[in-house]
Amino acid sequence: AAGNSRPPMFLTLRGGVGVLVDRLAASLTATTILTGRPVRAIARTDHANPRDGYTVHLDGGVLRADALILATPAPAAADLLSEVSPQAATLLRQIPYVSTAVVALGYHRSDVVSPMRGHGFVVARGEEVRISACTWASSKWPGCAPPDHVLLRCYLGKAGDESALDLDDGALVALVRHELRAIMGIAAEPALVRVYRWKAAMPQYLVGHLRRLEAIEAAMAGAPGIALAGAAYRGVGIPDCVRQGIEAAARVVDHLEILSPPDCWPLFSSPTLHVGD
Numbered sequence: 001a002a003g004n005s006r007p008p009m010f011l012t013l014r015g016g017v018g019v020l021v022d023r024l025a026a027s028l029t030a031t032t033i034l035t036g037r038p039v040r041a042i043a044r045t046d047h048a049n050p051r052d053g054y055t056v057h058l059d060g061g062v063l064r065a066d067a068l069i070l071a072t073p074a075p076a077a078a079d080l081l082s083e084v085s086p087q088a089a090t091l092l093r094q095i096p097y098v099s100t101a102v103v104a105l106g107y108h109r110s111d112v113v114s115p116m117r118g119h120g121f122v123v124a125r126g127e128e129v130r131i132s133a134c135t136w137a138s139s140k141w142p143g144c145a146p147p148d149h150v151l152l153r154c155y156l157g158k159a160g161d162e163s164a165l166d167l168d169d170g171a172l173v174a175l176v177r178h179e180l181r182a183i184m185g186i187a188a189e190p191a192l193v194r195v196y197r198w199k200a201a202m203p204q205y206l207v208g209h210l211r212r213l214e215a216i217e218a219a220m221a222g223a224p225g226i227a228l229a230g231a232a233y234r235g236v237g238i239p240d241c242v243r244q245g246i247e248a249a250a251r252v253v254d255h256l257e258i259l260s261p262p263d264c265w266p267l268f269s270s271p272t273l274h275v276g277d
Helices: 018-027 074-080 086-092 169-184 209-220 238-259 262-267
Strands: 039-044 054-058 061-065 068-070 097-108 120-122 131-136 149-156 192-203 226-228
Touching (some): 068 238, 074 086, 086 209, 097 169, 131 169, 149 169, 169 192, 226 238
Parallel strands (some): 068 226
Antiparallel strands (some): 054 061, 097 149, 131 149
16 A cells, blocks of 8 residues: 555455466467367377477367476376376375355445454354355455445365355355354345355365475476476465466476577477367
8 A cells, every 4th residue: 555664465466366367378479379278188299209299189189299387286187197197197186175165245335234354254163154264355455346335255165074065056145144144243135146166176285295296296207398387286375376387487498408409499489289180
């Protein structure tokens, strides 16, 4: 905030985090970007020569790649690596995930008795409450709600208890409203309701996670030119994932420098999609 010497606790981008992806995509003027084309399999182009790169099988086409960064959840990475590195695939499938749901409720400000000074609340384990946390989004992020309204985002589902996701949307909303009435005294009908379900979306770092990562990295040494990045590995937050992306890109650059020195890089062309191959 203007005049405040201390930065705020939370920061985001005006217009949402999607702005970051859009800007990055717009900056990649020298490459081809394919979206909405699921990758079905990755195979070695030549089993006898690991330096010959990989063949990426897409819906409706094939790509030839000298190097790859897999920024997918661990189970998806495991499926893609099942032929290239079966050992790494087995280890990746051992990283557990938890499913969660988010119920977003918008209210007229006059219907909420709480002063909502803060960012929300987290529910301690052992409480007789199904909500695990509630973010007061309109307090945390200015512009999240129209004037004279507030936006609350309530989270359900956690390690050891994903049963709330068995409820249909109507039952989930009723459950959240019941608990918000007890916690925050909100009895009014919401002006806006949205339900989002994130199936197997939150990786869990169990005891031994770092040892498992070391084993995965050792197994991936047999698949030169493929790097892993994302929330499954060394941090789930956006800054953690950005850092991992930068590190993965550096590993790919190192691999390409081995294949061909930098002064030969102009010979590399943009990826070409061969539809129907």
